[in-house]
Amino acid sequence: MFPTGKAIKSGELSEGTTPAEIVKQMQSAKLTGYIAFTFKTKNGFEDYVAAFINGQMQSAFCENFKTKTKLSGEQAFKAIENCSNEAIGFFDIVSLSEEQVKLAIAVRPEIKVAPAADQTKEEILKRYGLATLVENYG
């Protein structure tokens, strides 16, 4: 899915740290590249890949080995956010150029995640059926 880049961490063991927390760390570190993690969750082994540009998540993908369920884009992003903190697994962090990340997403547009930074408050409120609040809070 992504080109070979510069490995920042490889095969790092994660115990008690959820994928969501790893994602937060990448956001703080302003990663441009991707993280790939394999976690054993209550649903079985799951693979996740999330790409970032300057800490903003651009794409997400996840696959459950047992059920063969695949999620892309927003659904995968939410699966990452909601992964149980009882999960244990391994992760790789790879640095790429911004162009490489954009190209990989262009090849598989279904994995794209719309960063909140690209949306206005008005757009977010409208998407959740709260258009009437735009005037006061948008």
Add this chain to the structure above:
Amino acid sequence: MANGRVIAIASGKGGTGKSSVALNLGIALAANGRKTTVVDGDVTMASLGVMLGLKRSPITIHNALMGEASVSEAIYDGPKGVKIVPAGLSLERIKRLDFEKFKTIVSELQQENEFVIVDCAPGLEKDAMACLTSAHEVLMVLNPEPASLADALKVKALAEKNGVKLAGLVTNMRMGEKAEIRNEELEKLFSCRVVASIPFDPNVKKAAATQHAAFVKYPESAFVQGISEATTFLLGGKPVKKVKKGIVRKVFESISALFKKN
């Protein structure tokens, strides 16, 4: 002691888990050695004393709000060294409460504590406004769905209008549903960080059913992990939660122990 921080736990909408967050956050702060009092500001629908199974609380914040007693008489011991000021259960007394006194009561507690956590009443009536304006900062608890979001935005607007800073967001009861609002969308709407994202955790109800705090009864639960994130944020320091040892590490440590020289 220097004046402590007064933090209102608010949501606007009822049922977001605000009281559970307020209570367990207070206990977590106390467990971390900070002198902390949690005040039940939901004076019409008291919950903190009930959640902890306080057997005898003859003097409550109701008495203080009616001028019948000082707040110091309404302080009770909770788990891990936290102090609790419960609300009363009487319907009759509610009519005689003077909400103007609430801010003074909280100020008195502020003199003696590092943290005063105010469990706010839901809604935007006198009781809720009294809680909100008694604090310097508000931690907003919301569920990742539109109704909760709408009410929380109103609370934010009122808080800011009254000079109360929005310190952070706590998203509670995440179910992992596709339609849930993302944390980064909430951060965009509120211009504020999500300091803890807590999944739905049945242990909270189980603890409440036995009148114990989840922090005490289920310390390894997902809910308590989330509370620890919020605690870390308030303490502005290193993470306070314990690292859970996985099977791999336990096995490794067991094998290492076999080779340790005595």
